[in-house]
Amino acid sequence: MAEASTLGQALKRAKPGDVISSVWINELVDTVNDLQTRLASLEDAQAQGFVAITGLLYTSPLRLGDPLEIQGQNFGWSRGTQQVRFDSADITEFRPGSSDTRLLVTVPSFSNFPDAGREVALVVSDGTYSARRSVFILPAEQPISGNLVDVLWETITPNPMAIGQPLSIGYRLRSRVDSTRTFTITTAIAPAGLQSGVEVRDEHHQLLVQKRIELGALQEKLFFVKLTDIPNTLPASGLTITTSAVSGGVTGSDSRTFTVAGSVASDPAITLSVSGFSAVDDAGDPVPNDGSYDSGATTIRLRSGAFGRMELAGTFNRVGTYTVSLTPSGVVDGWTRTLDTGAVIVIEQNDLIGGQASRMIRFNLLVSSTASTGQIEVRVQRSGATGDKHLLFQLARLP
Template sequence: MTSPLLRVNPGDIISATAWNGIVDTLNEALLRIQALESGGPGTGLAITQLVPAGPYRIGDTLQILGQNFQFSAGAARVFLNATQVLNLLPGSSDTQLRFVIPNVSGVLEAGTVVDLVVFNQSQSVTRQVVLRPQQNPLQGNISIEWLSVTPATVVPGQPASFFYRITSGTNNLATWALTAMVDTAGNAAAWNSQLRVLDGLGNELSTRQITLSPGQQATVQIQIPNVPAVANGTTFGVTLSADASTITGTSGIRQFVVGTPTPPPDQSISLLADPLASQGALSGNTLTVPGGQNRRLAFTATFTVAGIYTITRSVLGGATGWAINLDDGTIDTIQINPGDLTTGSTARPLSYRVAATATATANAQIQIRIQRQGNTAVYSAVYNTVRA
């Protein structure tokens, strides 16, 4: 028996999941009504249900339930638009047809309405389904940039919110599990036990998840409702990480000092990792280096303000056996002249060699910091490293 639809209260947020549940229920009801109107459980060809309810992707397995498909007589045929399903799966019968959805031309990621047509020897019946392209394995990366802290001076006994920009660089829509952590020398539990993860508008993300399309950006904030009673000058670090499938991204450990104003990040700079130039060692936000060897880590840095920029490299978190060195053609000082910015920005390639000894810490984080001379703001990016 189908579960009844749940009612909502005034002010409730109607999510995509809830709405799609209503649509799926209505579509199933329409199929059943149409089957009854065509004569019910008689001798005519009928589709009574599609399992699952959809929408579908090319490559999904679909089961059509109904009657008089004439499968045992070899007369059952299935088409999606003009594409015929050539192989019906074991378990198919006169009352159910199972198959893998074949490649159908013209299908878009947003969803394309396709005619699903079932034939027997003398009849046909048509239903419309929403079809999307085949979902390829998730590839690419996720970047997390620290934006600001409110208030700029963290004070004991008061709330503090740390804002981050998350940018998807993947090939598919993905739901990211968010992990927030405070690292401090003492009483870390008092900090971490009260952490909240919110969206950019201040709504709590109770599941600590966010869904992003390829190239989409979102603002996320980590909130400490009540900064523990510690002395001014106490240093603590905040990290935000995002995970989906095999891809992990991290903001790295951003250090703050209680009672001391925090300078903002330099948002005139951006840094984009280049997996191709990194020769396959970089997957998502993680660089894999065999013990006793080194691997290239390549970037494209984009600048929008003229000046002289100093780049520093470091290994974070006390990891041992790791080093990040300059690759050929990369220097630690870059000069951007006004004439370089005729289009508003200019890009520079950066390349480093990340080395791990045979006994290096299994996991580490490396940080790239870029600062324009005379500017207090600093751009930083953090990447995970794994010793293979």
């Protein structure tokens, strides 16, 4: 529970090196002033029997329809004379646990309440005396629904898929909701006989028995769908798996086909090829001795501490929205991988010249002195398509 103007709320502690801002000082001043006000109110109430409001306890931010605990003195509960009013709205129901020193109520609803919220006058009375507080209240939170979570395919192991072996498919779950949500992961597989052997595992490959993943506001996490065995009876068309994430009305899904001969059907709308690679200094100027690209082995070699820049030529022959991703991204095994161009490419009808549109895709690499060998995969996927286009590169550190 969070509290507005109450003794129970702890101030944030400053750490060595923190900048003491005006916000922090103002919070301290407000707290001291509030303590003085409530102490004076309490002393007067106890001495004279007046009604006093000493604190309000609620989950922040306070909204219409939320529970509210009013703390204080001499509320008249034992005599049955207690009264609570929000602006002109009288409260007629009090929750169990109310007493002369606390009243448990629900914030009433108001018509035409502004989206930004407003101050509401809270008045508590014992039938003779009254106390007043101004409370800032927001409108009731509206239910969130829609395609507001992304289920993004990342990896498949082994690649290509092999008969008689378990299959692990990696996804990135990305929330576009400004609140914490718990998503339930479901899968639908064709042929249906494979459904019984499906497991959902977290980013550390630990089994999620309930198949649930919690994401904070705008957070993302990796997870894996594991099939315990790929049977010999798998049809030539492979298997199609639809992986979905659901939290109330918030949903998202990914559907694609995997085959034994290859991991994923290629999207004919995309062509992806290497345009050029160079090792560069801090100014972006080429330093040939610091790195190279071996096209035969699809291997990027980079000297310790050096920067590498890979440019890819993307060609698109269909209108649509294309997502570009690196797997893995960030810092892994001493390699820092970053996408230098946009993660989303939008191709409109007027972009197609002669039936095609070209875009450059570029990613950067930085290798540490302790880096081991690694891999990086660049994937381009068209929204709504089951296939994609991807290139896999090996990474090797030069001494």
